[in-house]
Amino acid sequence: MIYQETYCYREKNKIGDTFMKNSSSKRGGQARFSMKRKGSMNKKLNWMAAMGLCATALAGDYSSWVKYRNITLGTTGITTTSVNRIPILIRFNEATQSDMFTGADAVLANGADLRFTKTNGTTDLPFEVDYWTTGAGGSGAVWVLLDSVTANNSSAYSLKVYWSKSGATTASAPTTVFDTANGFLSVWHMNEGAGANLFSATGNGPAAAPGSGSAQPTNNPNAVIGAGKNFSAASAQFYQVGSDSTSLRLNSNTGPYTITAWANPSSCSARIAVIAKYANDNSTGTRQYALHTANSTDTWRMTNNPTLLSNQTSNNEYVADVSGSCIEGSWTYLSGTYSTGGVQPTADATGAAFVTLSVNGAVAVTGVTANQATGTSIGTAANTFIGKIASNERYMDGSIDEITVSKVTRTADWTKLSYETQKPGSTALSIGSSTANLAGAPSIASQPTNRSATVGTTVKFGVVATGTGPLAYKWVHRNTDTVGTNSDTLTLSNVAFTDTGSYKCVVRNSVSVTVSNSATLSVTPVALLPHRSAPFFNVRLSGSAIIFQLPGGEMQARVSVLDMKGREVWTRIVAAGSREFSWDGVTTTGTPVAPGVYSVRLFLNGVESARSRLVISR
Numbered sequence: 001m002i003y004q005e006t007y008c009y010r011e012k013n014k015i016g017d018t019f020m021k022n023s024s025s026k027r028g029g030q031a032r033f034s035m036k037r038k039g040s041m042n043k044k045l046n047w048m049a050a051m052g053l054c055a056t057a058l059a060g061d062y063s064s065w066v067k068y069r070n071i072t073l074g075t076t077g078i079t080t081t082s083v084n085r086i087p088i089l090i091r092f093n094e095a096t097q098s099d100m101f102t103g104a105d106a107v108l109a110n111g112a113d114l115r116f117t118k119t120n121g122t123t124d125l126p127f128e129v130d131y132w133t134t135g136a137g138g139s140g141a142v143w144v145l146l147d148s149v150t151a152n153n154s155s156a157y158s159l160k161v162y163w164s165k166s167g168a169t170t171a172s173a174p175t176t177v178f179d180t181a182n183g184f185l186s187v188w189h190m191n192e193g194a195g196a197n198l199f200s201a202t203g204n205g206p207a208a209a210p211g212s213g214s215a216q217p218t219n220n221p222n223a224v225i226g227a228g229k230n231f232s233a234a235s236a237q238f239y240q241v242g243s244d245s246t247s248l249r250l251n252s253n254t255g256p257y258t259i260t261a262w263a264n265p266s267s268c269s270a271r272i273a274v275i276a277k278y279a280n281d282n283s284t285g286t287r288q289y290a291l292h293t294a295n296s297t298d299t300w301r302m303t304n305n306p307t308l309l310s311n312q313t314s315n316n317e318y319v320a321d322v323s324g325s326c327i328e329g330s331w332t333y334l335s336g337t338y339s340t341g342g343v344q345p346t347a348d349a350t351g352a353a354f355v356t357l358s359v360n361g362a363v364a365v366t367g368v369t370a371n372q373a374t375g376t377s378i379g380t381a382a383n384t385f386i387g388k389i390a391s392n393e394r395y396m397d398g399s400i401d402e403i404t405v406s407k408v409t410r411t412a413d414w415t416k417l418s419y420e421t422q423k424p425g426s427t428a429l430s431i432g433s434s435t436a437n438l439a440g441a442p443s444i445a446s447q448p449t450n451r452s453a454t455v456g457t458t459v460k461f462g463v464v465a466t467g468t469g470p471l472a473y474k475w476v477h478r479n480t481d482t483v484g485t486n487s488d489t490l491t492l493s494n495v496a497f498t499d500t501g502s503y504k505c506v507v508r509n510s511v512s513v514t515v516s517n518s519a520t521l522s523v524t525p526v527a528l529l530p531h532r533s534a535p536f537f538n539v540r541l542s543g544s545a546i547i548f549q550l551p552g553g554e555m556q557a558r559v560s561v562l563d564m565k566g567r568e569v570w571t572r573i574v575a576a577g578s579r580e581f582s583w584d585g586v587t588t589t590g591t592p593v594a595p596g597v598y599s600v601r602l603f604l605n606g607v608e609s610a611r612s613r614l615v616i617s618r
Contacts, residue, residue: 060124062115062437063468063510066105066164069097070119070432075149075156078420078428079413083149086414087177089130089225089422090161090429093139099434101138105164109134113168116144119158128174128201130189131226141226145177149417162437174201183258183408186241186248188386190401191227194219198229198239198386205405206242208386217387220399224262224331224424228401231387233270236395241275241384248277248384248405252288253306255354256339256409259291260418263334265398268297268326272396274334275403277382278303279390285379287317291336292394293326300325302336302357302367305378306345317378320357320367328398333360333419339409361419364412441512442467448503448519453495455523455585456592461490463505463516474506494592497523497545497584539600539612545582546614550574550602558603561593561614569593585616 062068071090094101101107107114111132116125125144132140142161150156178187178201186205188198195216198208210216217229217237231237241247250257261274276290287305294301302320318338325332335358345351355367382390387400402422410418420428446464453459465471465488475484478501484490492499502518540547550557557579560571569587585593595616602610 060115060117060122062117062121062162062165064165065113065115065162065168065437067099067434068121068160068162068437069434071159071161072155072430072432073146073149073157073159073421074154074428074430075417076152076154078416079149079151079156081151081411081413083151083411083413083417085145085147085182086149086417087128087143087145088149088157088417088429089141089143090431091139091141091426092431094135094137097431097434100140100163101134102136106134107132107140107163108165108168110170111140111142111172112170113163113165114142115162115165115171116142117160117162119160121160121162124171125159126173126176127171128177129170129172131191143174143177151413161431175203178202178404180204183406183410184404185257185407186403186405188403189225190223190229190403194229206247206384208239208241211236211238211240220401223399223401224264225402225422228262228399229387230399231396233267233272233395233397236388236392238385238387238395241386245277245381245383249380250277250289250338250405250407252304252338252380253308254340254342254344255304256337256407257289258335258337258406258408258410259289259302259404260333260335260410260415261291261403262331262401262422263300263396263398264331264400265326265328265396267397268293268328270397271295271297271394272326272398273385273387273389273394274396274400275384275386275405276389276394277380277384279377279382280393281391282374282377283381283391284376285381286390287377288380288382289338290389291334292389294319294321296321296323298326299323300332300334300357300359302334302338302355304338304355304367306351307379308345309378317370318352318355318367319370320355320365322357322359322365325359331399331401331424333423334358335361335364335410335415335418337364337409358412358415360423361416364415438511440466440468440509442471442507442509442514444505444507444514444516447517448505450520450522452522452524453492455496456594457495458491458493459495459521460492461503461505461519461521463488463507465505465507465514467507467509468511470509472508474508476504476506478502492521495521495523496586496592499523539614545584547580547582548600549580556604558606560601560603562599562601564597564599569598 092100099105111129116127117123128143130141130143146157178184180202184202187201188208189201190198192198195210214235215237217231220228220230263274265272271293273290273292276292277288278290279286290303292301293299299321304318337356338354340351340354352367352369356364358364387396388394420426443466444463445466448461448463451459473486473488474482475490477483500521500523502520504518505516507514548559556576557574560568562568587593593616598614598616600612600614601608
């Protein structure tokens with residue numbers, strides 16, 4: 001059975017405010033989103049699903065995965081508010097998690113058997129394998145989507161990673177982790193080979209094509225998150241996003257949007273750009289936004305130009321500068337945002353304060369106005385580039401990794417948590433020791449007990465077993481006979497004397513088998529009140545049988561039991577001579593005799609010779 005939880009969120013100027021939560025069940029494999037509710041709640045949830053503001057958590061059975069580790073994310077001193085639906089980077093390496101990379105239980109190639117769950121071990125967490133290399137010296141990085149991370153807590157979020165499952169196929173789901181419904185427009189991990197296009201993890205963002213020939217950036221296998229790209233300013237290396245100026249046209253009037261990237265400049269002596277839809281030649285409508293350095297080249301800058309100001313002649317660029325932040329040979333996390341809260345900017349560019357730039361998760365610097373452009377140069381006509389601006393300037397010298405573009409403004413806590421978990425040497429995440437994921441063998445917690453019953457009644461035996469399910473049950477009678485069904489309870493109806501004896505239950509699962517103690521069923525006959533008449537014969541009890549003792553003789557005899565209406569319920573022919581025989585209280589039709597008063601009649605040579613009365617009770 002697959003259990004499915006659906007979390008829905010409302011979108012204001014940011015993503016992540018919890019709106020409601022719904023749970024439902026589905027059977028099968030990788031079940032998809034399903035909502036079945038009545039009334040206004042159903043309409044509201046269906047609307048939110050249509051808007052893409054719901055995330056689905058599936059639950060699976062990982063009892064057959066060989067190993068797991070517990071992982072804890074701490075936010076002490078990092079965040080002050082909860083952060084919702086955030087992809088968190090988790091790094092692994094052979095030096096500290098050796099059995100995940102070497103030996104018989106190593107993770108399969110490309111992380112195919114990795115699975116991430118909440119601490120219950122069943123609720124799936126969506127993830128994307130960024131990279132995974134097996135063997136000695138191997139390492140890996142995985143993005144895991146966390147639904148809600150509490151603030152300022154040493155155990156803000158706990159989860160499990162499972163691995164070592166022969167034949168498993170990948171469950172890596174980049175489009176779920178970097179869902180456009182969560183505000184992502186483009187996410188480039190930049191781990192494709194040199195000369196290849198860069199593709200967005202969102203699945204529908206534009207690809208970025210490298211320049212041709214010597215203008216192709218080279219591969220950096222040791223970037224901040226696996227592989228990234230090296231750019232040479234001297235070789236004018238770059239990527240172009242999409243095929244024309246329609247790619248990544250952001251709302252630079254009111255926003256909201258966020259651009260993040262890791263950059264490691266080898267030189268800050270000249271102006272450089274990470275990503276820009278921007279030209280510096282005053283061409284008409286070619287300046288919209290850029291994440292680049294300022295005139296003071298040791299200063300990272302976020303530029304945003306509202307297209308509504310395209311008729312102005314000065315003071316119409318919005319810039320946020322962080323002085324001294326461009327450091328040669330050092331990886332830096334940049335996060336630029338713009339949002340006016342829906343208010344249109346005015347002609348004098350008083351909305352500049354809505355531009356922000358954060359470096360390495362620090363408190364963001366707010367923007368100011370700058371005389372950087374003529375009014376007619378503002379617009380969306382430029383193509384979007386990585387590693388330069390559209391006017392073939394500000395070529396990047398150094399490395400770039402992990403660029404994201406979102407149509408929302410990420411909160412300060414989102415930015416800080418992203419930096420603290422992505423930076424090299426991060427200590428925000430702790431990965432526990434390897435644990436063998438052995439399924440629990442079955443064990444008998446409550447043994448069956450002895451029972452007694454009279455003929456024709458119902459009796460039950462029960463057992464309570466523990467262990468990893470599913471558990472299978474088999475009841476055994478007298479060590480040989482299998483009775484009942486696959487259940488922890490055995491029910492015997494219309495008990496007969498043949499049901500006497502020992503009963504025990506065999507319980508098994510995928511790990512082992514165990515057998516309960518034996519319990520005994522004693523079956524007692526119906527109560528008798530014998531009566532006799534001449535010629536003399538006896539009716540008595542012996543154990544579980546009714547014994548008839550006839551006088552000796554040479555004649556054949558017949559004994560019949562009749563109810564009070566004179567209907568024969570049982571009869572037996574007895575050969576001549578001294579004789580004694582028994583009756584188990586079952587009628588000739590095979591059913592237990594009902595309680596009541598009965599007449600027992602003895603016939604010799606076809607003539608009734610004696611009677612006795614039986615009173616049968618329960």
